[in-house]
Amino acid sequence: MGHTVFRTVSPRLLAPAAGIALATGLLAAPAATAATDGRATDPAVVPSPGFFGTGVRTDACDGTTAPGWIATAAPALTARTTADRARFKVWDETGSKVFDGEGDAVDGTATARPTGLTEGRTYTWQAKGTGGGAPTAECRFRIDTTAPALTVDSADFPASDSGRTPQKYAGQTGTFTVAGSDAASGVACYRYVLNGTPSVGNDCTGAVRPAADGTATLTLKPTDWGTNILTVQAFDEAGNASRPVSHTFYAPWNPAPPPSAPGDVDGDGVPDVLVPGSDGSLQIVSAAADSTASATALPATLAPDRTDWSAYRLAHRGWDPGSHGPVDDLLAHRPGGAALYLYPNVDQGAFRHGATLVDRPESADPAFTADWSHTEQLVALGSLDDHQQSSLLTVEDGDLWLLTDPGFDYGYQTVKRLSTNGAWAGYDVVAPGKAADGSLALWSRERATGTLRTYPIAKQADGTYDFSALADPSAGTAVGTFPAAEYPLLGSSGDGDGDGRPDLYAVTAARHLLTFDGTAAPKDLGALR
Structure with missing residues (x-):
């Protein structure tokens, strides 16, 4: 490559001399010289070269691996050596030597700090112990010390100071175009957040990768009407971060919002499936979606414990009309926990405003405990009267309970026991909600057999409902089979396909989300997180 490398002398040339010396008793056995022959090994650059996009780190010492990037022109070069010192040489991509210096060895590691390195260059280097032993392999790295530049724009939600008129309303999805450039290593990814602070990380995990031209399209739904701020930050392959760029825009109030639909949390008039992700996030997927690609992920930090949504049972079907528009509030309960949490949905499914505690109602039945710690299952039936708050069904110590007459903040007034002797202990309860005819x-799934059953809840002449069919779960009408091993999670968010009948959804053992037409004709939406 046009430069001089360190060379060693073949041991075969020394063999006759060594033999003479040993024959005359002038030299000790050569085994003792192995630890002091001045060899150099384990070359490394500090900071470690790599690629921010993938998180891969490499010193590229094999001649074929692409050299990684560092974000400084003043790295440290290190090598292990059995000598007291090591000599370091650095060449640029033209083969010209740009550094030749020595470094003392401390605890077996010699270090040198080359000078004169510049932006955008590829460098090759090698170290050799001053004792005359074998040098290290030739290693390579590249330098990029300049952060990328970027711009953000949107025709749907233009910047407030642009003089342009928004084309979408709050609660509607808009697109935002991010354009970045980086002269040396190139843009690796973008991190962004709507009305918050961008996350950090040691690579591009969870970030958006750009197209070949450096652009990326973000599809976002501002849930708050009024002023919103989209903050974007770009990272290059060396790990340099741009300054955060804020795109401040106005999302007008929608004068003609979609009609309400029980089960809808994001305000588009279609029921939604809420499933905790394996990464602790909460995924929101429209029940009418064709894939999970459009899923919105709420961060784990919004969970009641601020770490993991998967630790909670969730229920939603109904809202408090005194505090916000027609989108579902969210209930969350941790198995064994004494508290039931209510997330008022004042921001169309973002749930950023935190949770309140739901009071435990009182009951004359001594089997009804004073807190929520015995709650094994929790499902939202929906409204049973002219109000919009949801009544609840819980399974506690194997029995089914009905909680009705919810007031402000879901303070339930009436408690009714629907079964005895732990009859529901082996069943999963699914509440499909009302059909179009009211x-x-x-539904229930018997876990031992996978049998799915349905139970009618008849509306009586006085407007109340008859729940007597729920006293014996084995007496329901079988409508299908869903083995628990194949479908660990069954649920329903109501009528997802708009045909007037409630629909089932399931999550498979491989974490694929399936939606059904009623309880038949499954559609695989793909893998969840």
């Missing part, structure tokens, strides 16, 4: 039913 009829109400309940």
Whole structure:
């Protein structure tokens, strides 16, 4: 490559001399010289070269691996050596030597700090112990010390100071175009957040990768009407971060919002499936979606414990009309926990405003405990009267309970026991909600057999519902089979396909989300996180 490398003398040339010396007793056995022959090994650059996009780190010492990037022109070069010192040489991509210096060895590691290195160059280097032993392999790295530049724009939600008129309303999805450039290593990814602070990380995990031209399209739905701020930050392959760029825009109030639909949390008039992700996030997928690609992920930090949504049972179907528009509030309960959490949905499914505690109602039945710690299952039936708050069904110590007459903040007034002797202990309860004709039913899955059953909940002449069919779960009408091993999670968010009948959804053992037409004709939406 046009430069001089360190060379060693073949041991075969020394063999006759060594033999003479040993024959005359002038030299000791050569085994003792192995630890002091001045060899150099383990070459490394500090900071370690790599690629921010993938998180891969490499010193590229094999001649074929692409050299990684560092974000400084003043790295440290290190090598292990059995000598007291090591000599370091650095060449640029033209083969010209740009550094030749020595470094003392401390605890077996010699270090040198080359000078004169510049932006955008590829460098090759090698170290050799001053004792005359073998040098290190030739290693390579590249330098990029300049952060990328970027711009953000949107025709749907233009910047407030642009003089342009928004084309979408709060609660509607808009696109935002991010354009970045980086002269040396190139843009690796973008991190962004709407009305918050961008996350950090040691690579591009969870970030958006650009197209070949450096652009990326973000599809976002501002849930708050009024002023919103989209903050974007670009990272290059060396790990340099741009300054955060804020795109401040106005999202007008929608004068004609979609019609309400029980089960809808994001305000588009279609029920949603809420499933905790394996990464602790909460995924929101439209029940009418064709894939999970459009899923919105709420961060784990919004969970009641601020770490993991998967630790909680979730329920939603109904809202408090006194505090916000027609989108579902969210209930969350941790198995064994004494508290039930309510997330008022004042921001169309973002749930950024935190949770309040739901009071435990009182009951004359001594089997009804004073807190929520015995709650094994929690499902939202939806409204049973002219209000919009949801009544609840819980399974506690194997029995089914009905909580009705919810007031402000879901303070339930009436408690009714629907079964005895732990009859529901082996069943998963699914509440499909009302059909278009106002009829109400309940579904269950017997875990031992996978049998799915349905139970009619008839509306009586006085407007109340008859729940007597739920006393014996084995007496329901079988409508299908869903083995628990194949479908660990069954649920329903109501009528997802708009045909007037409630629909089932399931999550498979491989974490694929399936939606059904009623309880038949499964559609695989793909893998969840």
